[in-house]
Amino acid sequence: MALKIATGDEVGAKLTNLLSNPLLQEAFTKHLCAELSNVGIDTKLPQIFSDFIAWANNPAVYLPDQVESAIKQRKLAVERGKAIKKELIRVLGLTPAKGEGVAAALWASATVVELPRLETPYPPRDKWIIEDSEIWGLWEAHITKHKQPDPRVRRRGLHALDETQLQCNVAPDESVIVFDKDSGELIFAQLRNFCQVPAIVEWVDSVVKKNLSAQRNVRMEDAGSIVISGFTAGSRARPSFDWARNFLNPSRHPQSEQEAMRYEAASVFAMFWNMVQKVCPSVVIDDFKRFMEQTGLISMDPKEFSGQGGSEYTVNYEGSNITFKGVDMAPPSGVFAQNYARRPVHSEKQPHKYALSWTTFRNVGVRGGNFYNSSYGLRCCASSNAFTLWDPSLPHGTSLQSISPSAEEIVQSGLSIVTGERLPGAFKRYRQNQLTAEQLARECAEHET
Secondary structure, three states: OHHHHHOOHHHHOOHHHHHHOHHHHHHHHHHHHHHHHHOOOOOOOOHHHHHHHHHHOOOOOOOOHHHHHHHHHHHHHHHHHHHHHHHHHHHHOOOHHHHHHHHHHHHHOEEEEEEOOOOOOOOOOOEEEEOOHHHHHHHHHHHHOOOOOOOOOOOOEEEEOOHHHOOEEEOOOOEEEEEEOOOOOEEEEEEOOOOOOHHHHHHHHHHHHHHHHHEOOOOOOOEEEEEEEEEEEEOOOOEEEEEOOOEOOHHHOOHHHHHHHHHHHHHHHHHHHHHHHHHOOHHHHHHHHHHHHHHOOOOOOHHHHOOOOOOEEEEEEOOEEEEEEOOOOOOOEEEEEEEEEOOOOEOOOOOOOOEEEEEEEEOOOOOOOOEEEOOOOEEEOOOOOEEEEEOOOOOEEEOOOOOOOOOOOOOEEEEEEOOOOOHHHHHHHHHOOOOOHHHHHHHHHHHOO
8 A cells, every 4th residue: 555655646756855854754644644644554753754765675575676776776865865974073163072173163263352331332333334335325215215015113313324323343254252351251253264165155045035026024014024933922812822824825835845845944053053053152052952942942852843753854955955953943033135235223022141143145346234342333244154243232223335225136135043032922822822912913923934
């Protein structure tokens, strides 16, 4: 019966890819289970897939040529994947021993800076940062006169940057780690060439852009686009603790495709998180772990949430899908963004102190799009493949870019691990049935990202 199902019209032509690609195995397994259940055979996920492979590898079993070829190709892919996985673990520093070497090299390239806190933050709060007159001309009418998506949001003015008022200007090729001069507290870090494998950076960026093209921008009043990945409180109309359901046209994306995209997105965040854990100081990692332990929130793991195992992610490297199992998954929520500037200079509260981002692409010919920490008069110029660590509670912002507000060209993209301040408490009370759906919507509407 399993053989008949595996060679059916739905999967026959794509059997090799289905068996070898972890992103598609879930759909194949569900199809297999459904057909077996129809004929009275009891199945259990996720063991059914491994049972099928073990059965198909039995020399005593006769297989049609198509199936036999697919099984052989899968075996070759698995063997090749083991060698690639070993190399990726080494270059990405995903084990303690390798991670120490990667971290040491990255931090050795960073300049240590101590800055006093400014009495008056610069650039000023509640202003869009403009770095030159051309950018001012591109954005002035849009900021001051263009119809706003949400008329309740107060317009903010523009501010022409005066570089002489900055205390620190980090060049696009410079790595830094910044401490408060008086307290010694870590306030900011930027590491260039964060990932040592260009093909991995390209793959991550492709996932970022795929999600941005297929999902809803949740900050229409800001410059650029940003979409949610992981868990949210849902919309105002349908509040719920669930994986973000934000496809622009769900009917164009079959359920199996949506699940594959969620798994792929979670994989990107999981790989990023595991790289971060090997690189960041313990004060940063302990901050996130304390947040997870205190709130009880689950990780960004769609398989665990749907009861299909979990604690695994898959990386695509030069056409091979490499799966890492028994790993730490990322904190519960994050965002993908492109050409993005989050409001004027502002501050935010989170249930953890630090926020983390990875700029996966930056067009070197574009001006603006640089990060500012106003408490310390700090500018950090953007670049591709750069890791950023910052404290969102300090006034910060991103300068507007030298592109038209209506430009479709992607000049900067990446991902961030961030969490809304009130989400953990709202989720906890909702799960304990102490908060109505309407109350949850009111509490969480401002914290969808």
